[in-house]
Amino acid sequence: MKEDILLCGTTQSLVGILTTPDAPVDTAELPVVILLNAGLIHRVGPNRIYVKIARALAAQGVRVLRLDLSGIGESMPRVDNLPFQQRVLADVRDAMDTLARMHAAQRFILMGHCAGAIFSLLLASQEPRVTAAVLINPEGGNDDWKEFDRQRKEATYYANFYGRAALMNRERLRRLLTGQADYRTIAHNIFKFVLWNRLAALAFRVRARLTKHISAAVTNGTDEQAQAHAVLCAAGERVPLLFIHTEGSTGYEHLRTIAGDEIDRLSATGRVQIVIIPETDHIYTLLASQQRLIEVIQGWITEIMPDPQPTENITEGVTDIGVAHSHESLNPV
Amino acid sequence: MTQSTTMTLEPFFCGSSNQRLFACYHQPAEPARDCGVVICYPIWQEYIRSHRACFTLAQNLAKAGFPVLRFDYAGSGDSAGDAEGVDLDQWKADIVEAINELRERAGVRMISLVGLRLGASLAAMVATEYQNIASLVLWDPVVNGRHYLAETTHLHQNALRFFFTQPKQGTGAQRPSELLGFPINPRLHEGLEELDLLTIRRRLTRNLLIVESHTGEPAQQLADQLQPFAAQVDYQHVPGFRIWTEHTDKGLVPHNVLSAIVSWMSEVDQ
DSSP states (O other), X not given: XXXXXXXXXXXXXXXEEEEEXXXXXXXXXXXXXXXXXXXXXXXXXXXXXXXXHHHHHHHTTOOEEEEOOTTSTTOOOOSSOOOHHXXXXXXXXXXXXXXXXXXXXXXXXEEEETHHHHHHHHHHTTOTTEEEEEEESOOOOOHHHHHHHXXXXXXHHHHHHHTHXXXXXXXHHHHHHTXXXXXXXXXXXXXXXXXXXXXXXXXXXXXXXXXXXXXXXXXXXXXXXXXXXXXXXXXXXXXXXXXXXXXXXXXXXXXXXXXXXXXXXXXXXXXXXXXXEOSOOTTOOSHHHHHHHHHHHHXXXXXXXXXXXXXXXXXXXXXXXXXXXXXXXXXXX | OOXXXXXXXXXXXXXXXXXXXXXXXXXXXXXXXXXXXXXEOOOHHHHHHHHHHHHHHHHHHHHTTOOEEEEOOTTSTTSSSOGGGOOHHHHHHHHHHHHHHHHHHHOOSEEEEEEETHHHHHHHHHHHHHOOEEEEEEESOOOBHHHHHHHHHHHHHHHHTTOSSOOSSSXXXXXXXXXXXXXOOHHHHHHHHHOBGGGOOSOOEEEEEEEESSSSXXXXXXXXXXXXXXXXXXXXXXXXXXXXXXXXXXXXXXXHHHHHHHHHHHHHOO
């Protein structure tokens, strides 16, 4: 495995790290994976997961570019004043052009976490050179969805703080049973942060479903839903998609709420696969969950590659992972 | 000083072929100073959260005429290696490697170190051994490794409470095997437990600045303690964000802290 710096774009102002396998690859046939920034985190990814993913894929014969979009990491801001979304799309196309020119790459698999997943999906819906996309914990939605996410996380935090973990802690349990705890604060926190947030989250869910049904009946969906449907359909019709979500993520709920029917339809055709990784958070804090994520990606990439490379690292499958939808083998890229 | 606006950034790999370090050289604005600055990042999650701030600090120092080198420690960022196999000695050796690289690249006679959090502690340890550091800036240094481990363990446990489904493993061990997304091996754990900057008893540098942007670490006490080990010791409290614990998506850059550091360095490293 080899890692080199790749400067992309006409002004070479986009910085990426290209990880290549030791063994020579069929440059024309095998797609290059491009990893897009997770929000503002530079190209190493949350908890350095991108580095691990790139090295694991290189070990199975795949080239991977970890790219910093303009203004992130070491990449300089663009000077063409493009709007944000167009800027991102232009950055990725610049990187593809550079990889085509310097490394004879003709096809690309886009991959990204969170915002990187959203941009990967967008490009998969419209860029002919993109042949597949891996979407890790895409989050979306308007401010109401963000507030819903915050309420759920806050409720979970306090439920865990005052729940089993507290009862397992001898000192805290002793204080609770001997009258030394601050009962007023505990009651306040449980009511305000757990119960109230859970009620608010439940109300949001009901409202979101009602809104979806009403707007679908009256106007064929809101702008947001219509846009999500269009992008998802276009991408799903064009290329294989792998959605990876962490258990309980708001992003998955958002996806199901606004495009559940489309997801089911595309899943049934085998173009879309959804994998849920349990017992972790949005950024895969625990090492075990990072390993599971890598194994899922390795397995799927092997499945969609035109000529799978032999490797010792590939798992037997994703049988230990909760799979929300199971499918037949996906079509080759 | 007339400053050119044309500055260049050059990313590259350095070091031996089996232990390559990723580095970024920030070419100085003219007229360039005869003192290069190596920036020593924090580690683990703190490295990721403060990457933008360190990038901006490097840019600002380069604008002030300093050739600047940022680099990723072995097993960190884009550098070779896994986080599983690293320890403090390796990271100190990486700093020395970066110093040599900057000397060669910029052709400067003097080298200064700027470190943030554990990067500051590592820089201080290197300064005591290297004995040739012109200036040293310790930005919110980790003064005591045990406290640092305790604080990081607390943050890790706190992070687990946000999981929608609680993990079954990872509790009860006396020594954590992972903290906030990164592995910690027994050697590194031991090294951190022994770390105590208040025990330094050797000359550090000519000019020392300790910048504290929040209270919690005994930085003022450290400044007093290190008085005999530098010709000039300055302490500045510059209120700012704890960028190393803030959410990554905020991408915070504490410009007031960076300004304080650049001003001080411009003054002492003429």
